[in-house]
Amino acid sequence: MxxxxxxxxxxxxxxxxxxxxxxxxxxxxxxxxxxxxxxxxxxxxxxxxxxxxxxxxxxxxxxxxxxxxxxxxxxxxxxxxxxxxxxxxxxxxxxxxxxxxxxxxxxxxxxxxxxxxxxGNPMLRNNTFRDQNSNEAKAITWRCFGANFGSDPSYPHPGTGPLDTIELPKKACAGGIRSNIFFPSCWHQEKPHLPIS
Incomplete structure (x- = not known):
């Protein structure tokens, strides 16, 4: 067995x-x-x-x-x-x-x-993404938790589902607000200090 x-x-x-x-x-x-x-x-x-x-x-x-x-x-x-x-x-x-x-x-x-x-872009002052579902738009998202860290088990991954938004939540979040920051999984290996183009 x-x-x-x-x-x-x-x-x-x-x-x-x-x-x-x-x-x-x-x-x-x-x-x-x-x-x-x-x-x-x-x-x-x-x-x-x-x-x-x-x-x-x-x-x-x-x-x-x-x-x-x-x-x-x-x-x-x-x-x-x-x-x-x-x-x-x-x-x-x-x-x-x-x-x-x-x-x-x-x-x-x-x-x-x-x-x-x-x-992210430190100069960005409003949500001007052409594609709301692009990697750029989803690089920084916000999770609005319900009471006792309540969330939606259908969307366990940060940055997905109705609880995660690309703007700060427009309602009170009883369990708090979490910022989700997604770093890219690749970089310039020869010059690691340069931005991805």
Missing amino acids: QWGALLSLATLAPSAHALLRFPCSQLVTQRFDPFDVAMDPSLDLPKLSTCTTCKFKEDASNYWTAALYYKNPNGSYIRVPQMANQFTGSPNGGMTVYYIQPSNNQKVTSFPKGFRMIV
Whole structure:
């Protein structure tokens, strides 16, 4: 009986996809961008790093996220507090990092020295995407959670389904709002600091 169960699992294995998910705590909240475009891309900053706020100490990458602010009717701003993702332990705000295996048999390699990547267009001030379902439009989406992190089990993947929108939700979200940021799965391997064209 155990062999039958193992054989059943073995037949499913080729269709399985690897996923790594871990939390990174918030370190500081500052009014400046720690990313410097003039940084020397020949430096291997993760190798030079001596600490991390992530659960896995082997990950010394520098993850940066923008802070979200609410504008009051009187014109003042309040920073929206970050909360930990569900079932990730007890990180202090921060973020959850997902590494998901590509489904099209792409070769997976480690990041090269000097690797940098950014998502989205910082100059975009309104939703001007020609195709609302394009990769560009879906690069940054927002998940509106119901009470107790309620979501729609029909759409478990971020960026899909009626709960994820390319604009901030227009209604109150009892369980909070999650930003989904999707990085491309490829880059210029010869010049890792250049944008994808």
